[in-house]
Amino acid sequence: MTRQQSAQRTHRIALLFNANKVYDREIITGIGKYLLSTRVAWDLFLEEDFRARLNGIEHFEGDGIIADFDDPAVRDALADCPLPVVAVGSSYEDASQYPDNLPYIATDNRKLVTLAYTHLIGAGLQRFALYSLPESPTNRWAQERELAFNALLAADGLTGDVHRGLPTSAPVWNQASEQLTAWLQSLPKPVGVIAVTDARARQLLQMCLISGIAVPEEVAIIGIDNDPLTRSLTRIPLSSVIQGTEEMGRTAAHLLHQMLGGARFAGRRILVPPVGINVLESTRHQPVSSPYVMRARHYIRQYGCQGIKTEQVADYVGVSRSSLEEHFRRELGCTVHQEILKHKLEVAKQLLAQPDLSSTEVAIRCGFTSLQYMYAVFRRELGCTPREYHERLQGTQTSQPG
Incomplete structure (x- = not known):
């Protein structure tokens, strides 16, 4: 095979993500933008509904994989994969949480939370809380954001309240709403609340509206993801940290492109910082006494x-x-x-x-x-x-x- 023929070869690449989440969708978008900006010829394998299904992935007759390693099932399924794999996921304080034999592109959780925290400080707030997710193997990234939040407050000699709440499933929705409302009412005010996702931030806004808690005067809320769908479902526009997800996708595609040419990046870790904040009404805090x-x-x-x-x-x-x-x-x-x-x-x-x-x-x-x-x-x-x-x-x- 000549060099020209090799350069023109089309590679079959599997993308293992759950595009129901804006985080995964934007990583896929970044991969697509890399392909459009280069002469790379990839035949992408995605499920029709853009969700990763692992049944039979070991029989995938392709050339490489880019996968969301926040899902432990994906990580386990690809543990012995003979194909080049680029892992994408959360950053971790504990380095042992990273796969040591693969390149890993991570969203920088500490910088995400730091950006949200400093924004709330800039809005004049002095009390802070975090709305997280229940502890589970699939929510390790949320627990990492808890660690970052607690470390930031400790460094400033402050303490903050962390509420994990319940999963948002139909059978426990009323109970979850009652718990969240009680937590919001118990917080000393005014308070700035960081939600680990925009979906959780939307729940906060919803409970504040139902309970008559003024946003942002009493509770200022900032999410993470800058999800346009979530914004369309809230009466009060939601401030949100913009993750560097498209850059993560582009970087993952670039690494896999090089690996298909023979490069090896085992153990390499790249942390991608957030892009910035979309500042909207939910954090435009202006203290008033009346x-x-x-x-x-x-x-x-x-x-x-x-x-x-x-x-x-x-x-x-x-x-x-x-x-x-x-x-x-x-x-x-x-x-x-x-x-x-x-x-x-x-x-x-x-x-x-x-x-x-x-x-x-x-x-x-x-x-x-x-x-x-x-x-x-x-x-x-x-x-x-x-x-x-x-x-x-x-x-x-x-x-x-x-």
Whole structure:
């Protein structure tokens, strides 16, 4: 076989992931982007529903495997695999937790939690808690995030509360919700809570809304994953740490590409740091002393884009309009109407960052009485029209290096 023929050979590669999770989906995306950016010819094996099934994997007649080693079953199934394997998964404080005969690409748990923790400190919070997952072999990555959280607080001379809760299965959902609500109510406030995933963060938000706990004034919440599906299921936009999952996928594909050419990386470990934080309403903590203002802002964050008026906010809080206005002037230096308008403007700015929404759709979603009114608010507050704001955002994104 000539060198040219060898370079053009198509390799059969199995990807063992569970793409029901955004973490796995984005790693697969990173692998795909590596293939698109190179001349690598791979025939990828994936189950039709993008879930890894290990039955018969030992009979896979392929050339290599990239697999999620957070699942102990995957790790065991590939223990004696004769093919080149690149492992992807969690980082560990205990080095013995890594496979010593394979290259391993890890999300850096300590840096993920550190980024969330420092963000909450920057929001002015002094009390912290963590919402984790029940201890199990498949949740080792969550326990690693617990270790990182406790180490960060210990270094600052603080203690934090860790709640693992129950699995989110239908038979125990009511019990899990009751336990989570009781835990949230027991926390000294204001408090910043880090959830080990966006899915857990969404549960926190849901229980806060049901219990009337103001987010972020009483409980500021930040998740990990930056999952767009989760964001679409919450009334209060969720702040989240953005993992470097696509970079993990690209790195794993690059290593396997080299291994198919004869390179060996047994025992090599690469920790990939987070990309940053998508900061949204759930951590925009602004301390206020008035419980009326706190409850009013909690209501506005849920329903501000649904055409609510000052009278409705006052009814929810349980005080007269004039009394609520006085509390707002004293605490925030603005009226209730201005706070509602500010919320609408923030939501509109977030929606305008999306490429496929027109200004008219944004105005409707944000509860502006007309497109012209939204234009007037943008000109007054930002010195530009919604269209100009959108174009400015797109220009900024285009100019950023890839």
